Amino acid sequence: MSSILRIEDLKANYGGIEALKGISFDVEEGAIITLIGANGAGKSTTLRAISSLVAASSGAIEYRGEDITGMDTRLIVERGLVMVPEGRRVFPNLTTLENLKIGAYLRKDEKGIEEDIEAVYALFPRLKERHWQMAGTLSGGEQQMLAVGRAMMSKPKLLMMDEPSLGLAPLVVKDIFDTILKLNAEGMTILLVEQNANAALRIAHYGYVLETGLCTLEGTGAELLGNSRVREAYLGRTKAERQSER
């Protein structure tokens, strides 16, 4: 398989500090790739740099063979590289339906938009029930569904998700991860940023570990899950493991 996104030696400053100190990784078409790491490791900054919300100070971002470094966010979205931002960020003053419609802001095919709204409703029936409600009044889980549905309306080829499990109840987190698997099974490439490393590595084909702006470790999901350093730093060892080590 070929890579859909290639990051090379990406550096970026954020809030006056060098948040990315030269990160390189590949996203293979059709795969679920995850970036894990502690708070402040540069995971979100990486996604924001790819979307051009943060300017890269050096390095290259290549998407489907095209250099998109520093390109207008709008044009990146137009090319099918779409991000679900951290904290959901639905528009609270717009209805659920309007939030979905604004995801299709760049599209002109009215009929296709209608069909895709129905497709989102089929995936998240709760959103259909609440289509008239202001998004600000939805629960956290519903807002996350809406944020994913809204991103789907942009017809993404590569969907980047920033901490989709943040602040959600375990059952809802499971729903969201099931949805990610479902979308991937339909052929969508996913780049997933998570602090919940355990859940992310379980569904990911390949993962990268970020530490203070550098990519320190990579491997398949299973490899990283089994790696002792990853277990220690991000997964938390079980009581049984600690006892057996004595």
Next chain:
Amino acid sequence: MLVNWPMLIQQVVNGLTVGCLYALIAIGYTMVYGILRLINFAHGDIFMMAMYFAFFGITVFLIPWWAVMPLVVVVTTALGVLIEQAAYKPLREAPRISLLISAIGVSYLLENLATVLFTGIPRSFPSVPHFTEMVIVGQVRIQWLGFWVPLIVLALVVGLMFIVHRTKTGMGMRAVSKDMETAKLMGVHINRIIATTFGIGSALAAVGAMLWGMKYPQMQPYVGVMPGLKCFIAAVIGGIGNITGAIIGGILLGLLEILIVYFFPGLSGYKDAFAFIALILILLLKPTGLMGEVVTDKV
């Protein structure tokens, strides 16, 4: 005390007329603030420029008034968009205070440009018979403006509400006003939305300026300063960033000014001070304004 009904009705119509004009201009302040978090101090001077455009259109170029009106709206809209492009767009990533300073700069620039180009000599806005003639119903004497202004403002507000709530651009505006960054991620063309907002605000100010000129014909390059300040206050009273609030704030302020002078004629010399007293009171009692919501400042 015996109420002088005809007089009171005249004053209420008068207050409503002024209030509707305040509302029209206040919308421009509130929409720009909603999107850029900027108090566009040049708004009152855009209003002044529109008055001069209409003045020259009618008295120098001898264009009939019904043709001047749409023309002035178009030219003023272009001016508003031009100001945005030249003075605010380059500061998109700059701290908010730079934007504010730029707005004050544009305000001084327009006032002085008008003084140089049009001289400081006070001029008289041409009267348009259909609007300025009196209607006499029984003992009540009202200018036609008293009917036209609320009707025109109502039509414009309905049109504006349609744009904001029923069109794609309007949806973009509402999204940008809440969360510009996420709107970008949806592919919303931020600069186009901002330019449209300035255009709409300036167009409404242009209509307001012409109707204002018919009601208060005396004009000079600083004619926009006081209405500008008062309409800014109206927007704050209503809850800045909220369009409905700006309309309510404007109408309330207009009625307040006229009726206080009617009931307490001794205070007529302090007429311009009422708006500022109202501002102080609202900031003390309900700082977010009548319709405003409590928003935590974004980092």
